[in-house]
Amino acid sequence: xxxxSSGVAAYSSxxxxxxxxxxxxxxxxxxxxxxxxxxxxxxxPWSQRIDLSIRQxxxxxxxxxxxxxxxxxxxxxxxxxxxGARSERRLAIVLLVGSFAAVWAGFYYAGGAVTTLRxxxxxxxxxxxxxxxxxTGHIQVSGTVRASTDSHEAPLSGRDAxxxxxxxxxxxxxxxxxxxxxxxxxxxxxxxxxxxxxxTIPVNNVRTTFVLEDETGRVAVDPTDAALRLETETTTxxxxxxxxxxxLLRYLVRETEYEPTERRERYRETRIExxxxxxxxxxxxxxxxxxxxxxxxxxxRGESGDSPESHAESGPTSLTDxxxxxxxxxxxxxxxxxxxVASGCERSVDHQFRRTIAGCVLAAVALTGTGISVLWLLAxxx
Numbered sequence: 190x191x192x193x194s195s196g197v198a199a200y201s202s203x204x205x206x207x208x209x210x211x212x213x214x215x216x217x218x219x220x221x222x223x224x225x226x227x228x229x230x231x232x233x234p235w236s237q238r239i240d241l242s243i244r245q246x247x248x249x250x251x252x253x254x255x256x257x258x259x260x261x262x263x264x265x266x267x268x269x270x271x272x273g274a275r276s277e278r279r280l281a282i283v284l285l286v287g288s289f290a291a292v293w294a295g296f297y298y299a300g301g302a303v304t305t306l307r308x309x310x311x312x313x314x315x316x317x318x319x320x321x322x323x324x325t326g327h328i329q330v331s332g333t334v335r336a337s338t339d340s341h342e343a344p345l346s347g348r349d350a351x352x353x354x355x356x357x358x359x360x361x362x363x364x365x366x367x368x369x370x371x372x373x374x375x376x377x378x379x380x381x382x383x384x385x386x387x388x389t390i391p392v393n394n395v396r397t398t399f400v401l402e403d404e405t406g407r408v409a410v411d412p413t414d415a416a417l418r419l420e421t422e423t424t425t426x427x428x429x430x431x432x433x434x435x436x437l438l439r440y441l442v443r444e445t446e447y448e449p450t451e452r453r454e455r456y457r458e459t460r461i462e463x464x465x466x467x468x469x470x471x472x473x474x475x476x477x478x479x480x481x482x483x484x485x486x487x488x489x490r491g492e493s494g495d496s497p498e499s500h501a502e503s504g505p506t507s508l509t510d511x512x513x514x515x516x517x518x519x520x521x522x523x524x525x526x527x528x529x530v531a532s533g534c535e536r537s538v539d540h541q542f543r544r545t546i547a548g549c550v551l552a553a554v555a556l557t558g559t560g561i562s563v564l565w566l567l568a569x570x571x
Contacts, residue, residue, distance in 0.1 A: 253296035260568040288563040295557030302549035309542040321406030332403035336463035344440040345458040351399040353460035355392040414521035418531035429453040472522035
């Protein structure tokens with residue numbers, strides 16, 4: 190029995206056109222991974238950030254590239270080869286590009302769900318202890334930040350901080366749809382083109398050891414290598430053609446090799462302030478000497494969220510207690526990959542992880558499913 194020629198054509202081996210299309214897609218993959226490696230730090234708030242290494246991102250993007258190519262390699266028709274009006278071909282190409290981007294984003298979020306779930310599982314396995322019970326090993330502690338004597342003034346907010354990160358997101362391409370000089374600090378759009386072509390540069394980060402205190406005692410935290418999942422942030426927009434003003438400009442000139450630019454800039458500062466409630470997941474090491482400021486002094490300066498009445502109930506800390514003292518220190522470890530300093534109590538951190546995982550899964554399913562479905566239809570499959 191002979192096989193219809195149409196069936197043979199539809200399911201024939203991969204053609205030269207298929208290989209050419211794959212090479213073009215791999216070129217796009219190479220450029221995309223290169224841009225990601227060039228701007229590795231996203232500068233996004235933790236509620237929008239996914240923790241993926243460049244190697245993981247490159248692997249996921251490669252899988253997404255192959256998946257977008259398969260509907261056409263399996264006997265499909267390429268939109269550029271379709272007949273019909275020019276507007277129809279243009280619409281098909283727009284749908285093709287949009288579907289390709291959706292599949293890429295879907296795989297990105299799928300990877301984010303996996304890595305976040307892995308981190309969440311490690312955090313859940315970490316025992317929660319009181320500060321007074323900290324000795325050595327993997328632990329999770331929640332409490333209130335007490336500043337060491339080395340607190341700094343954060344450059345954007347002017348607030349006292351034991352740690353801060355300052356980054357700048359700079360538009361590489363000026364988007365004509367973005368009005369020059371507009372202030373989008375309240376969360377407005379910056380234009381699609383400028384958002385797509387933007388580099389994020391770390392300006393400076395300051396990490397100093399601080400004291401974490403709960404009702405039972407205190408423990409030192411060395412956040413040098415920690416992943417900071419912080420919600421306390423300040424941003425400022427410098428319109429294209431302008432320079433930073435005031436204390437920010439003085440800071441940049443004094444602390445960095447600042448060079449003016451004609452591009453629009455968005456400075457973002459995240460910080461840890463004295464009196465803030467934090468949770469720390471890491472490895473406790475033997476006692477080390479640390480100096481910290483008296484709790485009563487913090488209250489007098491308005492830097493602690495606790496009232497004098499609450500300290501009277503839980504037992505106020507005297508000046509003698511919080512001067513040079515010896516405390517176990519929570520820090521990073523080569524054998525334990527998770528070292529996280531996060532805003533809020535244990536329940537808040539748990540909620541942050543769950544929200545990120547759920548959001549990544551929903552985004553991955555919606556984007557990948559939609560993208561593949563549209564590509565399958567564009568390739569002519571029923």
